[in-house]
Amino acid sequence: MLMNAAIRDVLVTGYEPLIDVLELPDPGDRHVLAAAIKVGAQTIVTNNLKDFPAGRLRAWDVEASSADDFLHATVDLNPKVVFSLVQKIADSLNKPPMDVDQLLTALGNEGLVATVAALRS
Template identity: 55%
Template sequence: MEGLKLPDPDDRHVLAAAIKVGAGVIVTSNLRDFPAEHLAPWNIEAQSPDDFVLNQIDRDGRIVWACVQQIADSRTRPPETVNDVLDALERAGLVESVAALRTG
């Protein structure tokens, strides 16, 4: 981990974990601390949560939709609908993903 270079040295453990497990993506809202030039040697890229979910929707939107449905079904106190879950995801910053799910 000592040899890993990132703008914020406190984030090196994230890159080290991604390398260790062979991850291709680090999902973070802190993209500026994971510049592409520092991740490229390990074939890793940083994506925002919204971009990551959009990529999953592009792969198979039915699976993402089923996950959202499963989250809604698991929320019983108080009960939540799919729209409640989508609203919460939108408030959390997944604006484009929620738009894609609502129109998809």
């Protein structure tokens, strides 16, 4: 609900006819690929990479990336901008409050190891 309010056109519709023609190891993930194809997405960000094999995505010009790899690449594009956004996130936290270092530690604990290393450098 909050995402719908925050980002215009965030909901993907009309992807359902694609689901039946897609093949993935977990049929329950086909809707994700179908939605990506429908909107022309280049990347599916997931930590469930085994269920989105490159060979199955390549035909649709889509790739899968882990959250850490995706965010690390974003940091590489413009580290100052990403760090300023991390600072804004830290400043907005109050349950519990966190400074940037605490937030980065928490993100690292969630598996964003390369991203956090890049932001700390």
